[in-house]
Amino acid sequence: MDWQGQKLAEQLMQILLLAFAVVAFATGYILGSFQMMILIYAGGVVLTTLVTVPNWPFFNRHPLKWLEPNEAEKHPKPQQQPVNSKKKSAKK
């Protein structure tokens, strides 16, 4: 899952869960059935799980473009300066 896929998955999860909660509560209250509220919400949670938890292909539509390896060799990491040499000389 790429970066934008992760963002999409999180937003989808939050919106779906809240939407199902609102629908479930409204239906349960209007029908006067607590069981109906729980059933609708449970169905919503299962559906949200199926949509957002597995790594579906549509979460991978923005792959990262890495540099080619030989391109990376042209820009080497800056070398670490030997820091401890000064301290040692100062002590001596």
Next chain:
Amino acid sequence: MHSFGYRANALLTLGVTVLALMCAMASFSDNLNVPSPSAQVQVLNINWFQKQRNGNDEVSLTLNISADLQSMFTWNTKQVFVFLAAEYETPKNSLNQVSLWDGIIPSKEHAKFGIHTTNKYRFSDQGSNLRGKEFNLTLHWHVMPKTGKMFADKIVMTGYRLPEEYR
């Protein structure tokens, strides 16, 4: 959200939080219901009225209890517990409560009832104060919800009196 486990964990956490919120709202919605229950109790007969060997008065009554508690039931009501208590005053205690009968009402269909019964639990006083005693019969109830707050209230019925003599 980079792995299967993270996404499952996030979904479970938010799912349970939202469920708790829904239950809290369901409990809150019970406050919008204003119940209007009614109850009548008749004392049909004093079966016997005695002083026991230990000095306590005990009386056996035949009661006719009828009540309509349907308006207590909302979508968030699991069951209603009702009990009928005799309440009276003695020189020693300002309030004595003796439970005479109780019942569990499982649904709205059973909430309108009439019952002809002797007292289910013994009506005995701690002492011998019951002769000629004026007492109240009080129907107490506890509305037990599926989630959230439990409600309790009562109806007091006055004007009952026990006989002056043992029989």
